[in-house]
Amino acid sequence: MNVNEEKLLKSGFTNAELQKIKNNVESYGGTLGEAIQDLANKFRVVLWITSACLMVFIFLVLFSSKQTVVGGGLSLLIAVVIVTFIQPPVLSYKSWRYWRGNIN
Numbered sequence: 001m002n003v004n005e006e007k008l009l010k011s012g013f014t015n016a017e018l019q020k021i022k023n024n025v026e027s028y029g030g031t032l033g034e035a036i037q038d039l040a041n042k043f044r045v046v047l048w049i050t051s052a053c054l055m056v057f058i059f060l061v062l063f064s065s066k067q068t069v070v071g072g073g074l075s076l077l078i079a080v081v082i083v084t085f086i087q088p089p090v091l092s093y094k095s096w097r098y099w100r101g102n103i104n
Contacts, residue, residue: 003033003102011098017091039095042087049083 008018021035053076060072 003031003036003098005032007102008032008036008098011101012094013098017094020088020091036095036099039088039092040099043089043092043096046084046087046089046092050080053080 005018009015013021021032021039025032025035057069057073057076060069064072
C-alpha cells in the first residue's frame with residue numbers, strides 16, 4: 001500500500017497522530033505503510049472480539065438465568081473495554097478507515 005503523509009492528513013489524521021506513528025516507526029523500525037496496516041489489523045481484531053462477546057451475551061440472554069446474564073454481561077463488557085483500550089482506539093480506527101478506502 002502506497003502511504004504518504006499528505007494522504008493520511010487528507011483522510012483525517014492530525015499532525016500529532018501522524019507524529020506518534022512516525023515516532024513509533026523510528027523507534028521500532030518498519031515503514032509508515034506497515035504501521036498503518038498493523039493499526040488497521042488491531043482495529044479489525046477489536047471488531048471481531050466485540051462481535052464474539054456480543055454473540056456470547058445473546059446466548060446468555062436466551063439460555064441462562066438472570067444472575068448469569070448480569071454477571072456474564074458485566075464480564076463481557078469489562079473484557080471489551082480492556083481489549084479496546086489496550087491499543088490506541090482512535091489511531092487504529094482511522095488507520096482501518098484509511099486502509100479500507102485505499103486497498104490496492
